[in-house]
Amino acid sequence: MENKKMKKKTTDEQSMLLGCKLYISESRNLAALDSIERAAALHQETVIMDKFEDRVYYRVRYTLVSYVIHDSSTDSPIYSPLQQTVFAMVEAAYQAINLEHHWGAHPTLGVVDDICFHPLGREKLEEAAWLAKLVARDISNQLQVPVFLYEAAHPTGKTLDAIRRDLGYFRPNYMGSQWAGWALPEVLNENPDEGPTQVPRARGIVIIGASPWVRTFNVPVMSTDVSITRRIARKVSARGVGSRR
Numbered sequence: 124m125e126n127k128k129m130k131k132k133t134t135d136e137q138s139m140l141l142g143c144k145l146y147i148s149e150s151r152n153l154a155a156l157d158s159i160e161r162a163a164a165l166h167q168e169t170v171i172m173d174k175f176e177d178r179v180y181y182r183v184r185y186t187l188v189s190y191v192i193h194d195s196s197t198d199s200p201i202y203s204p205l206q207q208t209v210f211a212m213v214e215a216a217y218q219a220i221n222l223e224h225h226w227g228a229h230p231t232l233g234v235v236d237d238i239c240f241h242p243l244g245r246e247k248l249e250e251a252a253w254l255a256k257l258v259a260r261d262i263s264n265q266l267q268v269p270v271f272l273y274e275a276a277h278p279t280g281k282t283l284d285a286i287r288r289d290l291g292y293f294r295p296n297y298m299g300s301q302w303a304g305w306a307l308p309e310v311l312n313e314n315p316d317e318g319p320t321q322v323p324r325a326r327g328i329v330i331i332g333a334s335p336w337v338r339t340f341n342v343p344v345m346s347t348d349v350s351i352t353r354r355i356a357r358k359v360s361a362r363g364v365g366s367r368r
Contacts, residue, residue, distance in 0.1 A: 139190060139191045139192075139193065139244060139245055139246050139250075140188055140189070140190055140191065140242075140243035140244045140246055141188070141189065141190075141191055141203055141205055141240055141241065141242060141243060141246055141250060141251055141254060142172075142186065142187065142188050142240070142241040142242075142243050142336065143186070143187040143188075143205055143209055143238065143239065143240050143241070143254075144184055144185070144186055144187075144237075144238070144239045144241070144337075145184065145185045145186075145187065145209060145212060145213075145235070145237075145238050146182060146183070146184050146235070146236045146237040146238070147159065147182070147183050147184075147185070147212075147216050147220070147234065147235055147236065148181060148182055148220070148222065148225050148227070148229075148231040148233065148234055148235075148236050149181065149182070149183055149216070149219075149220050149225075149234070150176040150177055150178045150180070150181055150182055150183045151178055151181065152219070152220065154219070155216070155219035155220050156176075156183060158215050158218070158219045159185075159212050159215045159216050159219065161215070162211040162212050162214070162215035163185075163187070163208055163211065163212050165211065166204055166207055166208040166211060168189055168190070168204035169187050169188070169189040169204045169205055169208035170187065170188050170189065171185055171186070171187055172186045172187065172188050173185070173186040174186075177229070177341075179227070179228050180227050180228050180229035181225060181226065181227025181228070181229065182227065182229045182231070182236070185212070187205060187208060187209065188243065189203055189204040189205045189208065190203065190204070191203045191246060191250055191254075200250045200253050200254070203254055205240070205254060205258075206254060206257050206258055206261070209238060209258050210258060210261045210262065210265075213235050213238075213262055213266070213329070214265075214266065216234050216235050217234055217235070217266060217268075217325075217326050220234045221234075221325045222234050222304060222305055222324065222325055222326060222327045223304045223305065223324055223325055224304070225302075225303060225304060226297055226301055226302065226303035226304070227301060227302060227303075228300070228301055228302075229302065230287070230292045230293055230295075230302050231292075231302055231327070232287075232290060232292055232307075232327050232328050232329075232330065233268070233326060233327030233328045233329050233330075234325075234326050234327055235262075235268075235326075235329045236327075236329070236330070237283070237329075237330050237331075237332075238255070238258065238329065238330070238331045238332075239255075239283075239331070239332050239333065239334060239337070240252070240254050240255045240258075240276075240331075240332070240333045241333070241334060241335065241336045241337070242335070242336075243336070248275050248333060248334070248335065249275070251275060251276075251333035251334070252275040252276045252333040254333070255272065255275075255276035255331050255332055255333040256272065256276055258331060259272060259276070259316065259317045259331045260317055262317075262318070262329060262331075263315070263317035263318030263319075264317075264318075266326075267318065267319055267323065268318055268319075268323065268326050268327075268328060268329055269311060269315035269317075269318040269319055269320065269321075269322060269328040269329075270315055270316060270317040270318050270328070270329050270330070270331055271286050271290075271313075271315050271316055271328065271329075271330045271331070272316040272317070272330075272331055272332060273285075273286050273330060273331070273332035274332045274333055274334045275332070275333040275334060276331060276332045276333045277316070277332070283330065283332055284360075286330055287330070289313055290307065290311075290313065290328075291306070291307055294306075304324070305322065305324045305327050307322070308322075309321060309322050309324065310322070311328075315328065
C-alpha cells in the first residue's frame with residue numbers, strides 16, 4: 124500500500140511541468156554545441172524536447188522540459204531539475220564560446236542571449252518566475268555575469284523588448300546589418316537585476332524571464348524594401364496593433 128501511495132505522489136508531482144527555451148549565440152562550432160549537450164545529458168530528469176539551429180543567425184535554441192516538486196504543506200515550489208540543467212548548459216557555453224569571436228545576422232547581447240521559463244500542464248506562471256529568479260542568481264553569483272529579468276520574473280513586469288531596446292540590442296554594429304562581439308560599454312549604464320555592472324566581454328550579459336508558452340516563427344519577406352518589413356513587423360508585434368502573443 125505504501126509503495127502505491129508513493130508512486131501516485133511521484134506521478135502527481137511530475138505532472139507539474141516547466142519548460143525552458145535557452146538561446147545560445149552559436150551554431151557553427153559543433154564541438155561547442157556538443158559540450159553543451161553533454162552537460163545537459165548528465166541531468167537525466169530534464170529532457171531536450173527540441174533543438175533549432177540557424178547558421179545565418181549564428182544561434183541555437185534548446186527547448187527543455189522537466190518537473191517541479193512542491194512543498195506538500197504550502198504548495199510552494201521547492202525543486203526542479205531544470206535549475207541544475209540550465210546552469211550546467213550555461214556554464215558549458217561560457218567555457219566553449221567567446222563572444223568576441225561571434226558574428227551573425229541576429230542581434231545578441233551575450234553568449235547565452237535569452238533564457239525563458241514557461242508553465243506547462245497544471246503549473247502556474249508564478250512557478251516559472253520562481254525558477255527564472257533562481258537561475259538568475261546562480262548565473263550572476265557563480266559565473267559573474269550581469270543578468271536582466273523580464274516579464275513575470277521582473278518586479279514590474281518589464282518586457283523583453285523594452286530591456287533590449289534600452290541596451291541597444293537592435294542596433295547592428297558590423298557590416299551594416301550584422302552583429303559582432305560585445306559592442307556596448309564594459310560598464311553598463313543600466314543596473315542589472317542580478318550580478319555585476321562590469322561586463323565580461325567574452326561572455327556578455329544574459330536576459331532571463333518567465334512568460335506563458337511562446338511559439339516563434341521565421342517568416343521570409345521577399346522584398347528588398349526594408350520599410351515594408353518594418354510596417355509588417357509593427358502590425359503583428361505587441362508594440363503595434365498585433366497580438367501580444
